[in-house]
Amino acid sequence: MLHLRLITPADRTEDVVRLIEKTVGTTHLVVMPGAARNPAGDVVMCDVAREAGDELIGGLRRLGLDDTGSIAVENIDLSLSRRADKAEQEAPGEGADAVIWEHLAEATHEESTLSVTYVAFLTIATMIAACGVVLDNAVLIVGAMAVGPEFGPLAGFSTALVQRHPRLALRSLTALLVGFAVAMAVTVGFSCLMDGVDLFTKVQLEAQRPNTNFIYRPDAFSFVVAVLAGIAGTLSLTSAKSGALVGVAISVTTVPAAANAAVAFTYTEYRQAWGSTAQLLLNLLGIVLAGTLTLLAQKWLWARQRERTAKAGGC
Structure with missing residues (x-):
């Protein structure tokens, strides 16, 4: 109620x-x-x-x-x-x-605003993930995924597309682009600092890294998982079951991909930087596509439900 x-x-x-x-x-x-x-x-x-x-x-x-x-x-x-x-x-x-569309629009409006807190969380998450990729530590990668706030702007962009709300779409896109740009730039500086104190090395980055090398090796499953996570995340927002968002956050490799790209760029390891960037874009695309289609499906199904109810009432 x-x-x-x-x-x-x-x-x-x-x-x-x-x-x-x-x-x-x-x-x-x-x-x-x-x-x-x-x-x-x-x-x-x-x-x-x-x-x-x-x-x-x-x-x-x-x-x-x-x-x-x-x-x-x-x-x-x-x-x-x-x-x-x-x-x-x-x-x-x-x-x-x-789906309470007004509530969804308000919630995504707040989550997709480019704020100091949003950028801080995204930057911290990216730096944690940078430690994870260099140390080949899956625990740090999962932690960074959970800290990252990027699903808010992604959900906001999907909502804006369905509701035809250009201002929300622009706000969400700005939060994504500026947020990741700042986070990756700061992570490059962080990587240089860690290299200067001998905590990061190029040898660590170029090692086999069995736990984290998937980050710069995108494949079909990267897109499939992003789509499934986008569906789950959208359903959790529209049904007010926010607990599912944590599972969504640790299902996609947006933040780890941004971190790996930043560290790889620091060491001029452009093969990994390009692969990580492709992974990031693939995940973002999958989540937005899934979120938009999920909202359209919910809108259509609810409209059909109302039509059936109206016909039943008329009879």
């Missing part, structure tokens, strides 16, 4: 209440006239089944409530109510399959 807290101008409250009452899957409607002070207006609260949430939020935005008042949405972790159970049963589809 979702909980909505709305601030409505007094002259729009009745329209908002009617919309809530006619939306299947809503319950626990509360109206507090004149309770809001900034902005001034009425406060309306209700609970809605997740599968009906996107329809209701879209209707509220069409009423202009996001401009004239406020729409706040939060997840309900526990609701002990027969009315809530009935609302979820009446709402079409399954809550786990529902």
Whole structure:
């Protein structure tokens, strides 16, 4: 269930209440006239089944409530109510399959913003991965994958393509390009420093490295795994199961590939640098492609579900 807290101008409250009452899957409607002070207006609260949430939020935005008042949405972790159970049963589809597009756009907007924190995490992850590739240490590689925040902009770019949101697409692409450019540039400097204190050597980089040489040797499985990870990551975002994102992060070699390219460039090992760059691009492409197709499939399936529900209601 979702909980909505709305601030409505007094002259729009009745329209908002009617919309809530006619939306299947809503319950626990509360109206507090004149309770809001900034902005001034009425406060309306209700609970809605997740599968009906996107329809209701879209209707509220069409009423202009996001401009004239406020729409706040939060997840309900526990609701002990027969009315809530009935609302979820009446709402079409399954809550786990529902996509709250406004929430997805907001979440990916935040995650795809080029910020100091984002660049710091990506840079630190790349430097950890650099240690991993030189030491041929798979544990460090996995750790670097988990630290890397690059899935946010990738999900944001996929969402922007599906929702036709050019500003979000540009923001996400900027975060990816600038973030990786800064992270790799800093890692080159980090590699020079480590070489200067004899902690990194070219001999280590050019060794067999059985645990990490896959990073600069992309193959068909690199793309397949990236596609599968992109699907899993997108589903975890749209279903609010964020725990799956950790598994997604350690399934793709974006950060390790960037790190290996940076270290290889430092030692003028251009064969590895090119192979690592190809691995990075292949993974990015696979994740974006999978994320976009997954969102399109979810959008189409949910539209079909609504059509069937509307026909059943008409009969």
